[in-house]
Amino acid sequence: MDALMDRRGGLPLPHRRFAPRLVPAPGPKPQPVAPTGTVACKGCNRRFVTERYERALRVCSLCGYHGVVPATLRATQLADRGSLHLADFSDVEDRDPLHFNDGVAYPKRIAEARAKTGLREAFMVARCLIGGNPIVIACMDFGFLGGSLGSAAGECFARACEMAVAENRSLVAVCTSGGARMQEGIAALAQMARCSQGVSGVAAAGLPYISILADPCFGGVTASFAVQSDVILAEPGARIGFAGGRVIEQATHDKLPDGFQTAEFLLAHGMVDQVVLRADLRDTVARLLGVYSR
Amino acid sequence: MTRSPTKMAEQERAAFRAVELARHPGRPRTLQVIAGCFSDWTELHGDRLFGDDLAVVGGPAFLESPGGERRQVMVIGQEKGRDAESRALRNFGMPHPEGYRKAQRLMRQAAKFGIPLICLVDTPAAHAGIGAEERGQAWAIAETLITLLELRVPVVSVVLSEGGSGGALALAVADRVLGLEQAIYTVAPPETCAAILYRDAGQRARAALALRPGVATACEIGLVDELIPEPQPGAHVHPEMVIAALRGSLLRRLDELCAIPIEELLAARRRRYRHAGG
Numbered sequence: 031m032d033a034l035m036d037r038r039g040g041l042p043l044p045h046r047r048f049a050p051r052l053v054p055a056p057g058p059k060p061q062p063v064a065p066t067g068t069v070a071c072k073g074c075n076r077r078f079v080t081e082r083y084e085r086a087l088r089v090c091s092l093c094g095y096h097g098v099v100p101a102t103l104r105a106t107q108l109a110d111r112g113s114l115h116l117a118d119f120s121d122v123e124d125r126d127p128l129h130f131n132d133g134v135a136y137p138k139r140i141a142e143a144r145a146k147t148g149l150r151e152a153f154m155v156a157r158c159l160i161g162g163n164p165i166v167i168a169c170m171d172f173g174f175l176g177g178s179l180g181s182a183a184g185e186c187f188a189r190a191c192e193m194a195v196a197e198n199r200s201l202v203a204v205c206t207s208g209g210a211r212m213q214e215g216i217a218a219l220a221q222m223a224r225c226s227q228g229v230s231g232v233a234a235a236g237l238p239y240i241s242i243l244a245d246p247c248f249g250g251v252t253a254s255f256a257v258q259s260d261v262i263l264a265e266p267g268a269r270i271g272f273a274g275g276r277v278i279e280q281a282t283h284d285k286l287p288d289g290f291q292t293a294e295f296l297l298a299h300g301m302v303d304q305v306v307l308r309a310d311l312r313d314t315v316a317r318l319l320g321v322y323s324r
Numbered sequence: 325m326t327r328s329p330t331k332m333a334e335q336e337r338a339a340f341r342a343v344e345l346a347r348h349p350g351r352p353r354t355l356q357v358i359a360g361c362f363s364d365w366t367e368l369h370g371d372r373l374f375g376d377d378l379a380v381v382g383g384p385a386f387l388e389s390p391g392g393e394r395r396q397v398m399v400i401g402q403e404k405g406r407d408a409e410s411r412a413l414r415n416f417g418m419p420h421p422e423g424y425r426k427a428q429r430l431m432r433q434a435a436k437f438g439i440p441l442i443c444l445v446d447t448p449a450a451h452a453g454i455g456a457e458e459r460g461q462a463w464a465i466a467e468t469l470i471t472l473l474e475l476r477v478p479v480v481s482v483v484l485s486e487g488g489s490g491g492a493l494a495l496a497v498a499d500r501v502l503g504l505e506q507a508i509y510t511v512a513p514p515e516t517c518a519a520i521l522y523r524d525a526g527q528r529a530r531a532a533l534a535l536r537p538g539v540a541t542a543c544e545i546g547l548v549d550e551l552i553p554e555p556q557p558g559a560h561v562h563p564e565m566v567i568a569a570l571r572g573s574l575l576r577r578l579d580e581l582c583a584i585p586i587e588e589l590l591a592a593r594r595r596r597y598r599h600a601g602g
């Protein structure tokens with residue numbers, strides 16, 4: 031921890047008071063009756079007036095916990111005001127190669143996720159400016175089937191990469207995902223290669239690619255485009271890795287070290303470039319692109 | 325579509341038997357394939373960063389045609405081990421980050437010498453553990469994928485018996501991907517899929533039926549190009565026969581790929597993975 035503090039110039043790190051939960055609490059948590067117009071922090075349970083919580087970008091002022099941000103809101107938070115234009119990928123078709131049914135047919139699950147999130151897929155892609163720099167931004171939505179990577183999501187990301195190359199824009203991806211979408215089987219695995227191909231194209235064009243890792247980010251997403259960027263930024267407390275902590279604990283019976291797989295842990299192990307407070311993400315991306323693209 | 329519970333249960337058992345067959349200890353393993361297909365193979369160890377991962381083996385060799393013509397190749401593969409001792413030593417074929425970084429080193433070496441790369445896939449998954457995460461398992465796999473996509477020599481991969489998760493894909497991004505007929509190639513091992521989909525690893529047979537893990541499924545979506553036939557009931561009854569067939573396929577594929585100008589080959593590889601998985 032001392033080393034981390036030093037690296038950040040000894041600045042107070044309010045989020046450090048939040049000890050990330052490694053193992054999800056079993057079963058549904060008893061929910062206190064919510065006063066209307068308030069929202070509870072998932073880190074400390076403190077309630078905030080919704081408006082104030084949103085203004086704070088869904089970051090708890092008490093414990094620093096960074097709450098989940100859906101894709102469109104995320105893009106709005108990062109983009110220069112009024113610059114965001116969603117890409118129309120309505121022709122991207124979803125597939126059900128296995129005719130998968132685990133009690134609910136997979137196409138029905140997709141339809142439910144669409145209704146719930148208002149998105150077509152786990153990826154939302156848009157053109158925007160960040161600090162005046164032209165960007166293609168690709169944001170994942172954890173609310174859409176756990177941000178899982180299936181063939182339609184993979185196609186969205188591949189198109190985002192091609193759009194960046196065609197229009198000479200930098201690429202920014204906000205990654206939050208449980209990994210490959212199991213319901214699509216081997217076709218989901220192939221998306222890791224498809225997305226990597228997209229990143230390779232952006233790199234060949236000499237364009238900057240910055241990835242922002244948000245809680246949680248695992249599996250085939252981390253093991254492909256999320257970490258193939260020029261700069262990897264991570265939000266405080268975000269859990270990031272290949273295999274989930276619970277899986278590792280069950281498989282190895284080892285006790286997980288404190289803060290295992292958190293953004294801060296990965297920074298200490300040399301795996302991410304910076305842990306950045308959500309409020310500072312926009313400026314950090316703008317500053318980096320200002321240097322890279324001139 | 326309604327099916328009787330007994331019939332479903334029987335189908336699930338059959339699906340899992342296919343998984344067990346693919347994991348049969350008598351199937352051709354990577355080192356056995358290397359011994360049977362190549363000559364003068366010299367094993368190269370270590371990733372030059374942390375250590376040597378015995379779940380991944382690799383080194384340069386010759387692939388000899390029946391006419392006696394010798395072709396230089398770089399061979400990299402995942403080795404599961406044969407008996408209790410070697411299986412433990414090789415971590416059941418589940419690589420750590422240093423295994424993927426050793427593979428990257430040898431891939432770059434192949435490109436330096438302009439010799440084709442042959443990857444042999446045989447892993448249930450990349451290792452899940454504390455050390456693997458600390459040393460960047462996801463980073464190692466992601467970098468291997470990019471290395472293969474951009475590698476300026478022909479690449480042929482073979483799914484020998486079991487290809488599971490990004491840990492397998494990391495050695496299976498290639499110009500041509502072959503698979504032994506009864507191999508499985510899956511997004512994750514059926515046990516893991518069951519844990520994720522049904523929150524119960526015990527329902528692995530159900531996952532095995534639902535996921536159609538046979539390599540033929542990967543062939544249908546274009547991730548695998550050619551299936552190498554196996555004798556009944558599987559390669560374990562005549563491994564040498566299967567290895568000989570595989571060697572023939574490798575020779576044909578290398579002849580085919582080495583005749584293509586490298587820029588054309590790379591463009592075709594890019595197109596292939598741009599549309600991977602439909």
Ligand SMILES: [Zn+2]
Binds near residue numbers: 073075092094095
């Ligand atoms: Zn809080």
